[in-house]
Amino acid sequence: MTRRVALGVTGAASAAVMSGCGSSEAGAGGNVKQPEISSPIDMAATQDVPVGGVIKANSGDVTVMISQPAEGTFKAFSSACTHQGCTVNAQNNNIVCPCHSSNFTIEDGSVTGGPAEEPLPQYPVKVDGGRIIVG
Incomplete structure (x- = not known):
């Protein structure tokens, strides 16, 4: 293999890996818009959200993260990461x-780790x- 061919193969592989980072496939992330909620939406039953936990709730084309940080206290956050707009998930009572592994609290949506800087x-x-x- 010549040096030119090796560099071409390496460059193509790098481009393929980099393009996967901005994928718009559902679940893989992509650039998801922050949902605009113009009128109140029934998103979930209180019994579906564990105390100290968080769920991803959908209604129509709106997806939000709903948490219950303390019994009877419910919070709702955008499902789009503030870093690059990927769709966040509920994992081990965190968001x-x-x-890119940004982490957010269920109490106020603040950043606890990762490249995201905004809650x-x-x-x-x-x-x-x-x-x-x-x-």
Whole structure:
């Protein structure tokens, strides 16, 4: 193999790896827009969110992270990482970005690790009849 061929193969492999970083596949991350919630949305039942835990909740085209940091206290955060917009997940009672490993608290969405520097945006939450209403 000539030096030129070796450099070409290495360059192509590097480009393939780098392009995967910004993938827009669901679950892999991609650049997800921060959901705009213009009117209140019924997102989940209170019983679905464990005390000290967090879930990913969907309603239509809106996805948010809902936590219950203390019994009876519910919080809702954007599902888009503030680093590069990848979709975050619930993992071990934390909010974690699968793309670059940013971590966020369930208490206030603040950054506890990773390349993200800004907290997750928070949405207003109201509990009505055992349902969590966001927005």
